[in-house]
Amino acid sequence: MLPKVRAPESRRMIELEVLRNTKLTPSFSTITLGGADLEHLTPMGFDQAVRLFFPREGQDGLRMPGFDNEAWMAELLVLPKSRRPWVRNFTIRRTRPELGEVDIEFALHGDSPASAWARHARAGDPAGIFDMGMSYLPPAHAEWQLLAGDESAVPAILAILEHAPASLVAEVFLEVCGAADFRTDLTVPEGVLVHWLARDSADTLPGRPVLEAVKEMSPRPGRFYTWVAGEAGFATGLRRHLVRERGVPKSDIGFFGYWRHGRSSPG
Structure with a gap:
């Protein structure tokens, strides 16, 4: 059986901020994130996924988990919602390490928390990512x-x-x-x-x-x-x-x- 995910060799919580919010089509937008922490992301290409952390409505900042392993989820769940960020899975659309930028493309689904955030995100808004690796793993025998x-x-x-x-x-x-x-x-x-x-x-x-x-x-x-x-x-x-x-x-x-x-x- 093929492995489901190729995990990154190392990873850490990465704190970033919104640089740009670009509307692509009626149902898609690209949020460009950047910051000094991006040097800790190793681009893998293909469908490299991240956990995206972003504030809930009414929060004045972003509280990221402190653990750089799977214990982050338990840490997050014990926080009251007044301090707990939203977290969702997204694919990295593009990375530009030379510019310190990464693009996350959003399919805007109704009024979901991620879609609502993506519609209103502006330059300077906080966000964070945690590398989850990639799942696109075609075998050599595939024609x-x-x-x-x-x-x-x-x-x-x-x-x-x-x-x-x-x-x-x-x-x-x-x-x-x-x-x-x-x-x-x-x-x-x-x-x-x-x-x-x-x-x-x-x-x-x-x-x-x-x-x-x-x-x-x-x-x-x-x-x-x-x-x-x-x-x-x-x-x-x-x-x-x-x-x-x-x-x-x-x-x-x-x-x-x-x-x-x-x-x-x-x-």
Whole structure:
């Protein structure tokens, strides 16, 4: 079985501040963070994820955990909410070590704490990150790849494509809220075909358009690696389809439930 995550060799809590807030499309924004602590982040590329810490509404600053290991979570949970920051998982979209900058791209979901913060974040606002490593780990035997996700996974998949070798062969399915969120300026390897899918209707379950598109897909020849992420039911459903209907070995599928439809994240 493939390892699920490649952890960083070393890591520490990194305190930063907002440098810029850039609107990309109606449903996506990029928050650029910077600060002297960024020298402690080792860029891994691809879908390198971090825990992002940001203040709750009404807090006048950011209290970061003191532990640089998994004990940070227990430390955080004993804090009263008046001092406890919000913490969510996000993918690093880009790093610019020479400028001391890192970009975190947000899919703006309703009034969730992260979306509300991203909409209103301004230069000088505090934030922090803690490196979680990467989960995109294609095996050497894969002749091509299937990358699929809803809007919450779009930043990770775009980062994967940006770091991909020119030899990558892949079918990519990206679901967003509407056609206005399509990115038409992507530069991808010649062997990569990107399919943008618009959900449009609020009655359509997240991930359903991608799942249906993959079911109708005529696969390329050869053994392939799948990386799928997004709403938990969608990611599990796509994996189930590949295993049961297409006979794909479970070890050739990386699947990750970033969120659950109708349920808020704890914290």
